[in-house]
Amino acid sequence: MSNGSTLPPHRRLRGTLLVIAAAVVVVGLGGWLVWRSSGDGGGPPGAGQPAPSRSAEKETGGTAGSGGGSHDPAGKGGPRGSLKGKVVVIDPGHNPHNRDHGQEISRQVDIGNDRKECDTTGTSTNDGYAEASFTLDVARRARTLLQDAGAKVVFTQNGDRPYGPCVDERAAIGNKAHADAALSLHADGSGAGNRGFHVILPARVTDGPADTASIVGPSKQLGKRLAGRFRAATGSAPSNYIGRGTGLDVRSDLGGLNLSTVPKVFIECGNMRDPKDAAQLTDPRWRQKAARGITEGITDFLTH
Numbered sequence: 071m072s073n074g075s076t077l078p079p080h081r082r083l084r085g086t087l088l089v090i091a092a093a094v095v096v097v098g099l100g101g102w103l104v105w106r107s108s109g110d111g112g113g114p115p116g117a118g119q120p121a122p123s124r125s126a127e128k129e130t131g132g133t134a135g136s137g138g139g140s141h142d143p144a145g146k147g148g149p150r151g152s153l154k155g156k157v158v159v160i161d162p163g164h165n166p167h168n169r170d171h172g173q174e175i176s177r178q179v180d181i182g183n184d185r186k187e188c189d190t191t192g193t194s195t196n197d198g199y200a201e202a203s204f205t206l207d208v209a210r211r212a213r214t215l216l217q218d219a220g221a222k223v224v225f226t227q228n229g230d231r232p233y234g235p236c237v238d239e240r241a242a243i244g245n246k247a248h249a250d251a252a253l254s255l256h257a258d259g260s261g262a263g264n265r266g267f268h269v270i271l272p273a274r275v276t277d278g279p280a281d282t283a284s285i286v287g288p289s290k291q292l293g294k295r296l297a298g299r300f301r302a303a304t305g306s307a308p309s310n311y312i313g314r315g316t317g318l319d320v321r322s323d324l325g326g327l328n329l330s331t332v333p334k335v336f337i338e339c340g341n342m343r344d345p346k347d348a349a350q351l352t353d354p355r356w357r358q359k360a361a362r363g364i365t366e367g368i369t370d371f372l373t374h
């Protein structure tokens with residue numbers, strides 16, 4: 071027996087309206103829950119204020135913490151759905167708030183073959199555009215493109231923490247997420263005249279908590295594809311001061327690489343202290359190209 075069939079018409083109408091209202095509430099709540107569960111981990115999306123010109127680039131490691139969702143159908147990063155089932159961890163280097171937490175970020179952490187600062191403030195352009203703002207902006211642009219291609223994207227930070235995370239935690243986030251590919255985003259702070267991008271690959275390090283033996287090979291493949299696609303998308307040349315024109319470097323002093331158990335590289339998108347590079351890094355249109363190159367490089371690696 072179905073409810074309402076014996077009620078007078080106006081009661082039936084009211085009952086129908088109640089049912090509709092209840093359905094709207096249920097659907098709305100469901101949508102909200104889905105949105106919450108696929109969000110950024112609750113952080114405000116906008117924390118990208120410029121920081122003062124400060125410390126030269128000292129790379130820190132990479133780990134990650136907040137999740138990605140599936141919205142923003144904007145993409146040019148690859149065929150739609152080609153990254154379905156893949157997990158990509160993006161580590162926006164530094165944190166806009168690190169400069170207010172000098173003591174906390176100077177704490178030493180174990181990176182396997184050494185001890186290093188928890189995190190650093192990063193560099194900035196001569197006009198004060200902070201590396202930490204740059205890395206967050208490009209990371210968010212890349213996230214949109216990667217999600218549109220079907221990937222699950224996890225951030226290590228989204229400007230939503232008071233500082234950090236520390237380099238060892240940045241690595242741990244990628245490991246815990248079982249990332250198929252992890253990328254730590256940076257821009258360099260070298261001398262004027264030093265130009266171009268380079269990708270940093272993990273060296274073989276087996277020491278204490280560090281063991282990169284299983285990721286050296288795949289990380290090199292990731293790095294090569296990333297360098298090629300980044301160059302094509304941005305038109306930028308590989309670094310003229312690191313990597314002898316290859317756009318590739320290998321380092322053993324980065325906690326974010328040493329402690330990673332998933333394929334991972336760093337990218338230094340350009341030199342913030344060079345006026346010509348800075349003009350690109352501060353241009354949102356160039357940053358979109360950079361995000362596209364990054365997305366295409368990761369897509370290449372994950373689909374071949």
Ligand code: ZN
Nearest residue numbers: 163192256257
């Ligand atoms: Zn950096």
